[in-house]
Amino acid sequence: MTPVPSASSASAAPSASAATSAHHTDSASSAASAPPAIRCRALTKRYKDVLAVDGLDLDVPSGECFGLLGPNGAGKTTTVEMIEGLVAPDSGTVEILGLHWGRDAIALRERLGVALQETRLAERLKVIEVIRLFRSFYRAGHDPEEILDLVELREKRDTWVDKLSGGQKQRLAIACALVGNPDVLFLDEPTTGLDPQSRRALWDVVEEFKSRGGTVVLTTHYMEEAERLCERVAVMDHGRIIALGSPRELIASLGADHVVEFALGSGAEPLPEAELVALPGVESARRDGPRYTLTVTEPHRAIPALMGELERHGGEMTELLTHHATLEDLFLSLTGRHLRDT
Amino acid sequence: MMNYLLPLKELTLARFREQLRQPEVLFWVFAFPLLLAVALGLAFRNRPPDVIHVAVESGPRAEALVADLKAAGGFAASVLSPEVASEELRTGQVALVVVPGDSLVYRYDPTRSESRLARIATDDALQQALGRRNPRATADHIVTERGARYIDFLIPGLLGLNLMSTGMWGLGYAVVDARRRKLMKRLLASPMRRSQYLLSFIAARLVILAPEVIVLLGFAALAFGVPVRGSILSLAVVVVLGAMCFAGLGLLTASRAQTVEAVSGLMNLVMLPMWVLSGVFFSSAKFPAAMQPFIRVLPLTALNDALRGIMLQGASLASLAAPIGICVVWGSVSFAVALRTFRWI
C-alpha cells in the first residue's frame, strides 16, 4: 500500500523553501532582484485557548497568486489579517514589499488592496459613492468609473449598497480593494456563497489584476478556485501549513491522478483495504464505513479489476464515481477530514 | 494639505448622506423637538386669569353677598343650600363656601392653593363692599412679558436636550455600527488616517447643526414669539460648544462598545439623569440644595443655563464663563479619554 502523504512528507516534498523559486521561473528571476511581495517568519497568534496561527513561515514572490486553503477555523483569516497589519501577531515578523508595519505603515497601506472576509459597507451609500470614498484615501489609483466597469457594476452605479445582491456586494468590496491600484491584493473568501456565474465573473477580475503583474493572496474553500487562479497553494489546518506547492504538484503528491469512489450496499462484508491496493492501477485505498476512496493511476485498468474483485467478494455496489484528483482529495488524504464539513 | 482634506471631505459627505437617507434620523433630529415644543407649549400656555368659584349658603343677606362679589368682578358666585354647597366644595366645583351671618364664616380646605387664594380674594372683595377703608391707595400694573412664560423657559431647554441626544446618538450609534459591520476595520486597511475618520464625524455633526438649531428656534419664534435677546454670534458659539461637548461624550460612550445594544444602554445611563435633573422641562432649582452642586456640573445643566442666559436675559459670553467652562471641560476630557480607549478593530 502506498502511504498517504502525511503532514511531514508533504512539507518535505514541495516544501516552503523549494516552492518559493523552484517551479515558477518567471517569478523566480524577478525574485532575485526585487524583494518578495510577502515574507513571514514564525508568525504566531493565540486567542485565549486557541492557537489560531502556529509559527507560520510564508514567502510569496511578486506577481504570484497565492492561495490559502483550509477548513473553518484553520487560521486563514488570522494569517491574512496579520499580514495586512490589522491583527498584531503575538510573535513573528511580516515583511511586505520589503516594508514593515512598524516603520512604514502608511506607505504600505497605499500599496495594498484588501477585501475582508466579512465587511458590510455603508448601507445607504450608492455604489459609486463608496468607490469614490475609497479612492479618496489613495494618492494614486483608478478612476472610480473605470473600476465600476471592471467589476461589472455599471448598471448598479446609483443603487444603494443595501439593495445589492450578495455577489454584487462582493464585487463592490473588490472594487474598493482595487481602486487604489494596489501592488498586492488580499481577498479573504471572495466567492463564498456566490453562484457559479458570479464566481467566474470574480475570477476574471482577479485574472485581469494578475495579468497586470499584481500579487494576490486569496483564501478559499473552493478547490476549483485555487486550481484555476493560484500558482501555489498552502493547505492550512490548526494554524499550520500542512502542504505547500502548485495545485498540480500537490495533487501529484497523492501519487495518482484519478480518484474512484464507491459504496457497498448495506450488509456487504467490508472489503480489506490491502486487497484493493493490490488491484492493478490502484495507488491507495481508504475506507469510511461503507464508502471507499481509491486513488488510481489508470482508471481503465483499475475499474474492471475492481468489478472483478467485487464479483468474487460478493456484494452490491450502490455508487460509483470517478473524477480527476483535486485538492479536496489531497486535504482528505492529509487530514482524513473533508475541507468543508457539512 | 489637500491629501488630508479630500478624504475628510468624502468621509463627511458619506456620513451626511447616510443621515439624510435615514428618515428616522430626520424625525428625531428635526421633527421630534418641534412636536415636543408644540405639545408642551399647548399644555402650559398662559391662560387668562381664572374666575374664582364661590358658593354662598342660603341665609340672611346671602343674595346681597352674591351681588357684592359679582360687582367686584372675577367671581362666579351663587346661593346654594348648605348640603349642596358642601357637596360642591368637596368635589372641587367651588373653591370656597361663604356662610352669611353677623360674622362671615369661610369654609375651605387650606391645602388647596386655589381655595386659599379664593379665601383672600373673597374676603377682600366683601370687606371692600362693606365699606373698608384702605390706609394707602394701590394700583395694579399687569405684566405678561415675552421671555417670562413657560414656553420661553422650555425652548432653550429643548434646544439643549436636542444637542445632547443628536450628538450622543449620532456619534455613538454610527461608531458602534461601523465597528460591528467591520466597516471600521476595512477603512483602517486603507491609507485613511484615524484622525480623518474621527474628524469627519465632527464635521458632519457641524453640518447638521445649523439646520437643526434654525428649525427649532425659527419655529419657536414664529409660533410662540420666543425671543433671542443676546447676540446671535454668542448663541452660535454656545451651540457649537454644546454640540462638541456631547459629540465628545458620545464618542467616549461608544469608544469600546461592540454592539448597538451595549451602547444604547450606556447612552441611556448617561443621558437619563440629565433629562430629569438638568432643567429641561422645569427648573433644576426644584431639587434639594444638597444635590445642586452635582446638578450644576452636569454638562446639560451648564448648556441649558448658557442658552437661557443668552436667549432670555441677553447675557454676554463673558458673564457665562462658568457654564461654558463646564461644557469645554466635559468635551475635551471625554475626547481625550475616548481617543485613548478607542477600540478600532
Ligand SMILES: Nc1ncnc2c1ncn2[C@@H]1O[C@H](COP(=O)(O)OP(=O)(O)OP(=O)(O)O)[C@@H](O)[C@H]1O
Ligand atoms: N477575535 C477572535 N477572538 C477569539 N478567537 C478568535 C478570533 N478570531 C479568530 N479566532 C479563532 O482562531 C481560529 C482561527 O480563526 P480564523 O478566522 O483565522 O479561521 P479561518 O481559517 O479564517 O476560518 P473560516 O474558513 O471559517 O473563515 C478559530 O478557532 C477562531 O475561533
Ligand SMILES: [Mg+2]
Ligand atoms: Mg476566515
